[in-house]
Amino acid sequence: MIVVTGLGAVTALGSTLAETWERLVRGECGLRELSLFEAPGYRSKLVGEATRVAGADAHPGGNDYSRTSELGLLAAREALAHAGLSRGPDGSWGGRRVGLVMGGSTAGMLETESLLAVLVRPEGTVDPAAREEALGRMLSHPLSAPTDRLARELGPFARVRTLSSACSSGANAIAIGASWLELDLVDVVLCGAADALCRVTLSGFNALAAIDPAGAKPFDRRRKGLTLGEAAGFVVIERAEAASARKKDAVCTLLGWATRSEAHHITNPEPTGAAPIRAMEASLARAGLAPSEIDYINAHGTGTPLNDPMESRALARVFGSHLAEIPVSSNKGQIGHTLAAAGAVEAAITALAIAEGTIPPTGGLEEPDPECPLRHVLSAEKREVRAAMSSSFAFGGMDTVLVLGRVPKGPPTPAPRPTSKRVVVTGVASLTPGHLLSGEAVATLPSLPAGGPAIEPGLLAGLDADRARRLDRASRLAALVAEQALGGPGLTDADVGVVLGSAFGAVDASSAFMRRLVEKGARLVSPADFPSLVPSSPAGHVSIYLGLKGPSMVVADLATSGECALTHAFELITAGEASRLAVVAVEERSAIVEEVLSVLFDDDDASSDAQSAAKRREGAAALALASAEVAGQRGLPIFAEIASIRSWSTGADPLARTGASGPLAGPIPAPVGEGVVVLGCTHTHSEEVLARSGWASCPRVVCSDHAGTHEAVGGVALTVAAAMIARGEASEALCVGTARGSGYAVVLRRWVP
Structure with a gap:
């Protein structure tokens, strides 16, 4: 059994979860006029701003500071303190393996977006003067930057992961943390998400006409849209026997979780609610509960015209006649839609509803819509809650449902571990300047063409023009290699999911969006461009393009994002969360990445000066x-x-560390047969790892010599390694990737039933 032992949140209603809960139950509204930045021309300036947070309102200095990371730190510290977890005098967790999973979407955008507006000239080159300022200010920009800050301030952590699935990111962070516990990779997980308000998201949702100027009114017949908010939410989860051993009382249990994709539209929900239905049913099945055993539903309830009726229809399908007896409420009319943080904040609120026996109301709801025939909560109700459901539905149709329950009486009974599944590679594809290869042909990765560093348009001709018309460039590259790896057009297994690794996201497109916002004003930014700026959008686009309805999300770990995506997918399949996944690594050409971010986040001890100076290319790779x-x-x-x-992460020695256990831990196994080392790039750190392993004398392939230098080249290396084994050129292959603060060593071997 997995239990929740710590909770923390920062919202528009309070700088702690306790304050948020007290005001939420009283029915108070935290929505107010924006004060963080000027917003001329916006349709609405009403937001859920966390203005009561002293630490996040005062810039503490440091080039990697962001409001997102500050909100996250405050909520994470509260959750750790609530759980009674603290580091000892030696800086350790007393022998416990503690993991960190953090979701997000805005990261340091608030701090860097004004710079992005002037960084790139109209002809696409970086302005030299702006570049110098950017080199001092953009350490906070990547999606992984807030996670890195939490890891540095609160760690050490045995495992660290950054993910994005838009508005379900916080819920997915909790689900991933639970999988880690089930796989015995860690003993405790701090999991949650944070997002700060910024101009890009506020102007983007204004452009989509998705904001209600009078404030969100979930399930109300007068509703016109959502209200954006900012927040952070974190929970501490651990196995019940571990909490009992340290004499820590649990708040509630985490009984079930499930993630499904709609494969419908990047912004609009699929009207029948098919994916939410499947997610709710799967989470209940995992929890071992019947629908009649749920006593409260914390709904996604955004207040948009399309979402609320869809969610109501899905709930009616799952709960049937019992739905009339279940209180349903949404918190977004009081704290706003807090984007990536929403799922984690709402999970914490749901946990308190169980622990306190109190159902919070739906703020803003006065006239229930007949299209939403639910048992609405207009004022807080005292009620016993044995089990509750919390739902999060996101851009790109990435839907996640959590089921939490009351702590049973008596000593905990250790839950059986899931049977670990063997994971195999069933297809590979790589896309480099000049070449699109799939299957065993990837092993013969040709040399780079003499032409430019970009992928030629002709290589993208295999995409269906109609289905691909809304895809941005990164999503096109990703969709093409994913389709090739999965077996080409005509995929019939719709329950395939996608895990996509991307270091920096659509940074040049964000720059163009900000430049237009500054020059033309909020009313003239493009509503069509905004959805692709969300970090999770490439995974959403791939799932929509290919009709994939399994788990879908983006992970980020700088230059090892491809290796991180493979690790993430391996965990999901090993834990039984998915049976088939497309693993994609993609990076598009970017002036900002080449001249700013690649300088800031390069592995400082690259072993080859020529490699460091090589012109950055673009590329994509996929493994099924x-x-x-x-x-x-x-x-x-x-x-x-x-x-x-x-x-490994943040300075840990991958060969000396012995604290972890399970299928993803331990020393790198030496090759038994004919082994080959396949690297994306060579760096001093990766060379040190190889020198101290049993692979030092094996032949090597360095993929940057053929695919060019970019952040997704580690993904290319993984495809080459799998293809070489399939061709019989090696019986085993080792891929090592390193980035600032993290590293991965993946061993592939010939399949023996």
Whole structure:
């Protein structure tokens, strides 16, 4: 059994969860006029701004500061303190393996967006004067920057992960943390999300006409849209026996979770609610509960004209006649829609509803819409809550549902561990300047063409023009390689999901969006451009383009984002969260990345001066993963098996550390047969890892020599390694990738049933 032992939140209603809860239950509204920045021409300036947070309102200095990370730190510290977890005098957690999973979407955008507006000239080159300022200010920009700050301030952590699935990011962080516990990768997980308000999101939602100027009114017949907010929410979860051993009382239990994709539209929900229905049913099944055993539903309830009726229809389908007896409420009319943080904040509120026996109201709701025939809560109700559901539905149709329950009486009974599944590679594809390769042909990765560093338009001709018309460039590259790796057009297994690794996201497009906002005003920014600026949008676009309805999300870990995506997908399949996944690494050409971010986040000890000076290319790679059982049942080709994955973070020695256990931990196993080392790039750190392993004398392939230098080249290396094994050129392959503060060592081997 997994229990929740710590909660923390910062919202428009309070600088702590306790204050937020007290005011939420009283029915107070935290929406007020924006004060963080000037917003001329916006349709509405009403927001859920966390203006009561002293630490986040005062800039503490440091080039990697962001309001997002400050909100996250405050909520995470509260959750750790509530859980009674603290580091000892030696800086450790007393022998416990503590993990960190953080979701987000805005990261340091608030601090860097004004600079983005002037950084790129109209002809696409970086302004030299602005570049000098950017080199001092953009350390906070990447999606992974807030996670890195929490890891540095609150760690050490045995495992660290940054993810984005838009508005379900916080809920997914909790689900991933639970999977880590089930796989015995950690003993405790601090999981949650944070997002700060910024001009890009506020002007983007204004441009979509998705904001209600009078404030969000979930499920109200007069509703016109959402109200944006900012927040951070974190929970501490651990196995019940571990909490009992340290004499810590649990707040509630985490009984079930599930993630599904709609594969419908990047912004509009699929009207029948099919994906939310599947997510709710799967989370209840995992929890071992019937719909009649749910006593409260914390709804997504955004207040938009399309979402609320869709959610109501989905709830009616799942709960049937019992729905009339279940209180349903939404918090977004009081604290705003806090984007990535929403799922984590609402999970914390749901946990308190269980612990306190109190159902919070739906703020802003006065005239329930007949299209939303639910048991609405207009004022707080005292009620016993044995089990509750919290739902999060996101841009791109990334839907996640959590089920929480009351702590049972008596000593905890250790839950059985899930049976670990063998994970195999069933397809690979790579896209480099001049070449699109799939299958075993990837092993013969040709040399770079003499032409430019960009991928030629002709290589994208395989995309369906109609389905691809809304895709930005990164999403086009990703969709093409994912389709090739999964077996080409005509994919019939809709429950495939996608995990996409991207270091920096759509930074040049964000710059163009900000420049237009500054020059033309908020009313003339493009509503069509905004959705692709959300970090999770490439995964959403791929799932929509290919009709994939399994888990879908983006992970970010700088230059090892491809290796991180493979690790993430491996965990999901091993834990039984998915049976088939497309793993994608993608980076598009970007003037800002080449001249600013690649300088700030380069591995400082690159072993080759020529490599460091090489002109950055663009590229994408994809591997199709499946459990061995599913691959056999469906007759899928097997290129290789993932034998082990070793990951480390922030200064930890991957060879000396012995605290972790399980299928993703331990020393790098030496090759038994004919081994080959396949690297994206060579760096001093990766060379040190190889020198101290059993792979030092194995032949090597360095993919940057063929695919060019970019942040997704580690993903290319993984595809080459799998293809080489499939061709019989090696029986085992080791891929090592390192970035600032993190590293991965992946061993692939020939499949033996």
